[in-house]
Amino acid sequence: xxxxxxxxxxxxxxxxxxxxxxxxxxxxxxxxxxxxxxxxxxxxxxxxxxxxxxxxxxxxxxxxxxxxxxxxxxxxxxxxxxxxxxxxxxxxxxxxxxxxxxxxxxxxxxxxxxxxxxxxxxxxxxxxxxxxxxxxxxxxxxxxxxxxxxxxxxxxxxxxxxxxxxxxxxxxxxxxxxxxxxxxxxxxxxxxxxxxxxxxxxxxxxxxxxxxxxxxxxxxxxxxxxxxxxxxxxxxxxxxxxxxxxxxxxxxxxxxxx
Numbered sequence: 001x002x003x004x005x006x007x008x009x010x011x012x013x014x015x016x017x018x019x020x021x022x023x024x025x026x027x028x029x030x031x032x033x034x035x036x037x038x039x040x041x042x043x044x045x046x047x048x049x050x051x052x053x054x055x056x057x058x059x060x061x062x063x064x065x066x067x068x069x070x071x072x073x074x075x076x077x078x079x080x081x082x083x084x085x086x087x088x089x090x091x092x093x094x095x096x097x098x099x100x101x102x103x104x105x106x107x108x109x110x111x112x113x114x115x116x117x118x119x120x121x122x123x124x125x126x127x128x129x130x131x132x133x134x135x136x137x138x139x140x141x142x143x144x145x146x147x148x149x150x151x152x153x154x155x156x157x158x159x160x161x162x163x164x165x166x167x168x169x170x171x172x173x174x175x176x177x178x179x180x181x182x183x184x185x186x187x188x189x190x191x192x193x194x195x196x197x198x199x200x201x202x203x204x205x206x207x208x209x210x211x212x213x214x215x216x217x218x219x220x221x222x223x224x225x226x227x228x229x230x231x232x233x234x235x236x237x238x239x240x241x242x243x244x245x246x247x248x249x250x251x252x253x254x255x256x257x258x
Contacts, residue, residue: 004112005090006044008034009077010098012053016242021056021098023246026253028063030240031056033101033253035065041108044094050080075207076217082203085196092116093199097190099240101249102256107233111193114150114229122198123221124229125152127186128236136184140241142216144188144230152228155188155216189235192218202226 010031014020021031031049038047049060052072060067068087074080077095085093092115094108111126127144130136136143139157147153154160163184194202208223210216221228238249 003090004043004045004092004094005088006038006041006047006094006096006108007081007084008038008047008049008096008098009080010049010051010053010056011077011080012051012056017240017246020240021051021053022059023240025101025246025249026257029059030101030246030249031059031098032063032065034096034098034103035060035063037101037103037105038096038108041105043109043112046088046090047096048084048088050084052080078199078203078217081194082200085199090196093194093196095190095192095194097239100190100237101240102237102252103189103191104233104235104237107189107191107235107237110231110233111191114231115193115195118229121229122195122226123202124193124231125218126189126191126231126233126235128189128233130184130187131181133182133184135187141239142188142190143185146186146230150229150231152218152222152230154222155218156214157216160185186230186232188218188230189233189237190239198226 010021012019022029025033049065049067050070051057052070057067068084070080070083081095107126111124115121115124135141137159142155142157143160144155145153145160205220205224208220210223211219238252240246240249
């Protein structure tokens with residue numbers, strides 16, 4: 001059985017950046033950057049782009065990637081992921097977001113490792129520290145709080161936790177002037193790992209109230225009583241949601257190429 005398969009759900013429509021998967025970064029479509037970044041992760045046995053758009057399908061075939069056409073009726077990326085999961089043999093499915101063009105191979109590996117070690121974990125994801133206050137306050141940046149065992153307490157677009165006492169930071173350690181950077185919270189990176197059976201079950205669950213309010217699909221799992229393990233990573237990657245983010249991605253690529 002193919003053990004670990006990375007899937008990149010990709011749709012052409014985007015409210016803030018139409019045609020986002022085909023937006024050019026350094027002369028190449030963003031979907032190509034996502035695919036090639038994912039392919040560097042040796043933990044993945046296979047990487048597939050899942051789309052309902054023939055323009056995206058054609059672009060993936062041009063650069064030699066694997067692509068699978070899916071139904072145009074899917075409401076979410078998870079639904080698209082589940083369709084692919086039903087068609088292939090895999091024990092774990094990794095949902096790789098199409099708006100993370102430079103995701104590190106180490107981040108993908110770190111997300112998968114907890115599920116391989118502990119079979120009680122059904123779903124996993126990753127987070128990274130926020131040291132910039134503006135990023136912490138940005139509603140486009142999703143924040144996560146974890147318990148002491150590493151499981152998510154909540155995901156939100158709001159700046160949490162509320163820093164009532166500046167003498168402490170979210171880690172629970174005393175804040176000291178000697179520390180160079182203030183830890184405001186943790187940014188959730190949209191990368192998920194699912195055990196196959198749980199993914200198919202999760203895709204059948206109906207959207208929940210908090211999921212609709214925050215527009216965050218992972219809250220469906222929490223509201224239904226399922227736990228999500230959150231591994232911490234050191235990833236300062238670029239997430240592309242707007243034309244401004246696209247320009248930042250181009251600058252990031254240029255700097256990293258020098």
